[in-house]
Amino acid sequence: MASSATVGDLVSQPYKYGFVTDIETEKIAKGLDEDVVRLISAKKMEPAFLLDFRLRSFRQWLQMEEPDWASLGHPPIDYQEMIYYAAPKQQEKKASLDEVDPKLLETFEKLGIPLSEQKRLSNVAVDAVFDSVSIATTYREKLAEHGVIFCSISEAVKDHADLIETYLGTVVPGNDNYFAALNSAVFSDGSFVFIPKGVACPMELSTYFRINSGDTGQFERTLIVAEEGASVSYLEGCTAPMFDTNQLHAAVVELVALDDASIKYSTVQNWYAGDENGKGGIYNFVTKRGQCRGDRSHISWTQVETGSAITWKYPSCVLQGADSVGEFYSVALTNHRQQADTGTKMIHVGPRTRSTIVSKGISAGHSSNSYRGLVQLGPKAVGARNYSQCDSMLIGDQAAANTYPYIRSQQPDASIEHEASTCRISADQLFYLQSRGIAFEEAVSMMVSGFCRDVFNQLPMEFAAEADKLLALKLEGSVG
Amino acid sequence: MIRPDAPVLLEIHDLQARVEDQPILKGVSLTVRAGEIHAVMGRNGSGKSTLSKVLAGHPAYTVTGGTVHYLGEDLLSLEPELRARAGLFLGFQYPVEIPGVSNLEFLRVATNARRAGKGEEELDTFAFEDLVRERLQVVQMDPAFLERSVNEGFSGGEKKRNEILQMALLDPLVAVLDETDSGLDIDALRIVAGGVNHLAGPDNATLLITHYQRLLDVITPDYVHVMAAGRILRTGGKELALELEERGYDWVDAELAALERTPAEVL
Numbered sequence: 001m002a003s004s005a006t007v008g009d010l011v012s013q014p015y016k017y018g019f020v021t022d023i024e025t026e027k028i029a030k031g032l033d034e035d036v037v038r039l040i041s042a043k044k045m046e047p048a049f050l051l052d053f054r055l056r057s058f059r060q061w062l063q064m065e066e067p068d069w070a071s072l073g074h075p076p077i078d079y080q081e082m083i084y085y086a087a088p089k090q091q092e093k094k095a096s097l098d099e100v101d102p103k104l105l106e107t108f109e110k111l112g113i114p115l116s117e118q119k120r121l122s123n124v125a126v127d128a129v130f131d132s133v134s135i136a137t138t139y140r141e142k143l144a145e146h147g148v149i150f151c152s153i154s155e156a157v158k159d160h161a162d163l164i165e166t167y168l169g170t171v172v173p174g175n176d177n178y179f180a181a182l183n184s185a186v187f188s189d190g191s192f193v194f195i196p197k198g199v200a201c202p203m204e205l206s207t208y209f210r211i212n213s214g215d216t217g218q219f220e221r222t223l224i225v226a227e228e229g230a231s232v233s234y235l236e237g238c239t240a241p242m243f244d245t246n247q248l249h250a251a252v253v254e255l256v257a258l259d260d261a262s263i264k265y266s267t268v269q270n271w272y273a274g275d276e277n278g279k280g281g282i283y284n285f286v287t288k289r290g291q292c293r294g295d296r297s298h299i300s301w302t303q304v305e306t307g308s309a310i311t312w313k314y315p316s317c318v319l320q321g322a323d324s325v326g327e328f329y330s331v332a333l334t335n336h337r338q339q340a341d342t343g344t345k346m347i348h349v350g351p352r353t354r355s356t357i358v359s360k361g362i363s364a365g366h367s368s369n370s371y372r373g374l375v376q377l378g379p380k381a382v383g384a385r386n387y388s389q390c391d392s393m394l395i396g397d398q399a400a401a402n403t404y405p406y407i408r409s410q411q412p413d414a415s416i417e418h419e420a421s422t423c424r425i426s427a428d429q430l431f432y433l434q435s436r437g438i439a440f441e442e443a444v445s446m447m448v449s450g451f452c453r454d455v456f457n458q459l460p461m462e463f464a465a466e467a468d469k470l471l472a473l474k475l476e477g478s479v480g
Numbered sequence: 481m482i483r484p485d486a487p488v489l490l491e492i493h494d495l496q497a498r499v500e501d502q503p504i505l506k507g508v509s510l511t512v513r514a515g516e517i518h519a520v521m522g523r524n525g526s527g528k529s530t531l532s533k534v535l536a537g538h539p540a541y542t543v544t545g546g547t548v549h550y551l552g553e554d555l556l557s558l559e560p561e562l563r564a565r566a567g568l569f570l571g572f573q574y575p576v577e578i579p580g581v582s583n584l585e586f587l588r589v590a591t592n593a594r595r596a597g598k599g600e601e602e603l604d605t606f607a608f609e610d611l612v613r614e615r616l617q618v619v620q621m622d623p624a625f626l627e628r629s630v631n632e633g634f635s636g637g638e639k640k641r642n643e644i645l646q647m648a649l650l651d652p653l654v655a656v657l658d659e660t661d662s663g664l665d666i667d668a669l670r671i672v673a674g675g676v677n678h679l680a681g682p683d684n685a686t687l688l689i690t691h692y693q694r695l696l697d698v699i700t701p702d703y704v705h706v707m708a709a710g711r712i713l714r715t716g717g718k719e720l721a722l723e724l725e726e727r728g729y730d731w732v733d734a735e736l737a738a739l740e741r742t743p744a745e746v747l
Contacts, residue, residue: 423579426576427539427540428576429576429578431536431538431539431560432572432575432576432578433578433586433590434537434559434560434561434564435536435537435560435561435563435564435569435570435572436561436564436586436590436593436646436650437561437564437565437590437593437594437597437650438561438586438589438590438593439559439561440559440561442589446581446585446586446589447578447580447581449580450578450579450580450581450582450629451579451580453580
């Protein structure tokens, strides 16, 4: 057996997005009270309905307690020690990128997300969010020709207030849970996507979130609406600098799919995870939920979670429309002292609704990785079906993996299948590959990609290779 | 085939190794020239499998003394993958299963790693498919095995055939086959041995590690070495294997006991 030091070396690849951009930032004073909520709303010049929504959520948040049921441990979060709004100082968002601070463009370039006209990713429109604000959205005009709206949520509040009022908070109510309530009170920016009736969005949409400030919480809000027969594929990416302190990230994502609509939502999450002793890193407490409101609608979540000190996240589907379909494909990788408690909820409301869950957890180092999933079949979900598969892979002998499946069915004849497995990358398997000329790192990466293949196959092509590389990078120096 | 002027491929000198705190190899010396087939025999625990693992570079074994030269270079300083790329091949006694990794993909990556070691260019997927289909015949394997995960759910015989298929693809200069015959029925044994014979040539060499004579009925060795307690106790021609078969390993014990009483005299 190789020493676990070898394993350690492989997993401890430095985080390459850990730089801080030196840019003048407008921040409000730290701490949270009703005035802060009002101030955020005022800074964004929001209509009254939104301020009301924020204040209602805030008052409910005050009554709530931080959840402690997840298999996670962290020191108490002091919500008064945090800054709730930070924005790079620049003029109002510009139509042309030439007017965006070059430092910001450079930052995104460094992250592999070129925003300038010549270098844009082909066939992917990008909304770039830096701390609390969106700084640029590419390909807007081209999308507008198809009637597709893709902009920051702040702009949407100004330009499409009716749509925001109709849909915001209808999937994840302001009082849904502790972190969602907090987000609803203080959310800063995020993306808004609207695909009108019958339109298949002509390109991939993507939002790239970057936390830059060290003492700022990040609270984005994303809302995607696909009208009847519309379809869209959306991807979010996230990185953050390395700080010794923990930063809170509490986002809310709401998806609405009407009759025959389809939304594919993919995430490649690579927030800073803290160092090998667990110092620093992002606390990622995210509420993501999609509502298959219409008949035959389809929502698919694919996530690759590699970063954050703590991940608390359960992208869910409420399958309301008859024959609607929900899917959840997840790879969660934890290393060092990272903790992840992640999974999904599939709430079958309508008849003949179907859901698929494929979860792959990889734990290395001293990390802990839990799958927590709920499959619920209500009284009207006649003929509903679910298939769940939860696989765990352990690397080294210090890591933990848990699976917590919850099944609640009011359908005696329903078909619910659950499969689970645990495996370990053994020194003998690695030696076998090595003795065939395959280098150690490549051997690990072959085994990990093999394990994750079912999920990676679901990612948009442009990002599947990236995800593969990301995992290999995260594990570099770690196995044996 | 013994040719005294053939180049030396592998030169093991006074090799000592331990696993954890347990010394296993206590001074093994062996010279292997191109064209030769060597058989290393001995009881369980005599150190034969350890010898194969140490040659391939298994991290659980620590070399505590002696040298190994492969093509004139210090083998022990090389990572296992570099040994493989230089043409050293270990056929495993218990090939491991690697779920999720396709056998075809694995064989292709391994073949290309070895080709790079020989200074040849990589084969693309199509060229590789042609090659692998041709080499499958050496071990009479069903192409369906290519589509499965590496060794996953393979029977003992299928795993061994997959080993020989790898050997056929990697074109080794020195193949060390660790108990390749164990767990094989007579038909599988014949196929595997046929593969080994087919691949043995004047430029490469084979080291067969085996417990029984039956493999040597189908592969004729040039040299037979008998190992006991971490040393090569005796070396002879193929008739030594027959002698072992006839007399059993008891005389080895006797000889070993004598050796341990008066090592200086015997050595």
